[in-house]
Amino acid sequence: MEPFMRRFREIEIGIECSALCQFQVAEIFYYAQEAVIHPIDPIFDYETQFLRPRCVAALNRIFSLCDRDGDGALSDVEFNKFQVRTH
Incomplete structure (x- = not known):
């Protein structure tokens, strides 16, 4: 994920998640909300x-x-x- 984030500097954060396993799904929604509310x-x-x-x-x-x-x-x-x- 690091090379991708270095290439696209506008990406603030990268999180691995899984909807199937419910792994870090809440975090994805939190950071998505933060990006919209506090761009x-x-x-x-x-x-x-x-x-x-x-x-x-x-x-x-x-x-x-x-x-x-x-x-x-x-x-x-x-x-x-x-x-x-x-x-």
């Missing part, structure tokens, strides 16, 4: 292996909103407030 494609470009520009812009915006003192780093207090706010 990675809008934020990550598989060809370049980098985050997409709009994702980078969004992350920079979130960081700038959390960096209250404007020093370019999140202090423990700023990071704590971010965690509480997004939890």
